[in-house]
Amino acid sequence: MLRSRLQYIMTSAIVLMLLASGCSKVEYKKIDNPAYLRVFNNLNYTISLANKDEPVPFLTMLVDPQMDKDGMPVSAAVKGDFLDQREPYAPPYPSHAGTSTSYKNPEYPGKENVLVGPVLNGFDLSSWAQIPSGKHRVVFMFRPVNNTPFFDLEPRLKKTILIDTTLTLDAKEVYTLHVLQKDFITKKNGIYLRQENFHKLPLSDSMVYVNFYNMSAKGFQEADNSLKAGYKKSGALQNGIKDNMNIFYTLVKDEPADKVFLPGYTQKFLGTITRNAEAPVVTQYYSFPLFADGASDGIHTTIWQHLDFMAPGMHPANNPYYTFQYDTDGNWAPVECLLAGKTALQSRPNSALLPNMIVNIPSGIYNPRSFATVNTIEIVNGNIYLTTVQRKYAPPIY
Known part of the structure; x- marks a missing residue:
């Protein structure tokens, strides 16, 4: 009897400690035959006199919402709240999960406590959320920029719909959903749902893969530059590129005193x-060797990538523009995927900057070890984004 009372007291004390510390248990429901979904908000915004009265595209995604008699959403099967403009880099792991520095979510699932994707054909899908497969109504709502959960907002603050559409998601398929501007002149917005295929391709773990999308709005590049936000960080890319461009690449190796371009x-x-920005077809993946530098030890490499987007007929060898020019009429835009620790001062002045497509991370007995990845580079209205997917790797041994 005494033992039972002691156990009861200890258990009660533990419960009280947990309550006092604010711990809460998240209940996950098993999803049969799920699809895997990742969502980005590409509606970048700057507040100015020209658009101060327009709603800020800070969003909530509702999947299969339930509406009251006045058409006001009161619940949803899936909610992606506080969906802010996306960040330039979406790394190969859920970097935002569990962080509490900001309530804003740069992607879905991001910080949401939801069931995520498995390791599929060796690729880590933990940045994709599980969602029931089938046909769904998907609604994106405007919401105020504050930390109040969507359904706790005042009724007047949760009634403005940005997008209301129906999507069909097949079981065990991988999807990336983009909210973006379709037409720069009319300001029409919409979605772009792409069914990924990287996990189905016979990709080598000794090659780095990348594909490219220009999802800019119709008329963006041709519009007067005074109408554009002019993101300085995007370099010559900030005013857009022509609808059809060629891509050239250079692999760069760091030396103690300088950087060198790899022969070949x-x-x-x-x-x-x-x-x-309309037909969501997966584009071709291009590749280059992980260990293109013959002097590397096959474990770690310091190479990084320089890209040139150039109008047809142009070549980096006969480029008529200077490295400090930002206005190239959409004919040339350099991009550098820099090695960690490099800065804009070590790159071309008008280059957009992204992280290295090669992941260098402690693994096994090596610190660091270089891993090949599958990458997607997306250009949207003067911004450029890199999404990296990696195969599951061995954790470090300490």
Whole structure:
């Protein structure tokens, strides 16, 4: 009897400690035959006199919402709240999960406590959320920029719909959903749902893969530059590129005193990119060797990538523009995927900057070890984004 009372007291004390510390248990419901979904808000915004009266595209995503008699959403099967403009880099792991520095969510699932994707064909899908497969109504709502959960907002603050559409998601398929501007002149917005296929391709773990999308709005590049936000960080890309461009790449290696271009991988034609914000077709993956530097030890490499987006007929060897020019009429935009620790001062002045497509991370007995990845580079209205997917790797041994 005494033992039972002691156990009861200890258990009660533990419960009280947990309550006092604010701990809460998240209940996860098993999803049979799920699809895997990742969502980005590409509606970048700057507040100015020209748009001060427009609603800020800070969003809530509702999947299969339930509405009251006045058409006001009161619940949803899936909620992605506080969906802010996306960040330039979406790394190969859920970097935002569990962080509490900001209530804003740069992607879905991001910080949401939901069931995530598995390791599928060796690829880590923990940045994708599980969602019931099938046909769904998907609604994106405007919401105020504050930390109040959507359904706790005043009724007047949760009634403005940005997008209301129906999507069909097939079981065990991987989807990336983009909210973006379709037409720069009319300001029409919409969605772009892409069914990914990287996990189905026979990709080598000794090659780095990348594909490209220009999802800019119709008329963006042709519009007067005074109408654009002019993101300085995007370099010559900030005012857009032509609808059809060629892509050249150079692999760069750091030396103690300078950087050198790898022989055989300098100003090489990689492929093409065509503006398309409507038909969500997966574009071709291009590749280069993980250990293109013959002097590397096969464990770690310091190479990084320079890209040139150039109008047809142009080549980096006969580029008529200077490295400090930002206005190139959409004919040329350099991008540098820098090694960690590099800065804009070590790159071309008008280059957009992204992280290295090669992941260098402690693994096994090596610190660091270099891993090949599958990458997607997306250009949207003067911004450029890199999404990296990695195979599951061995954790470090300490």
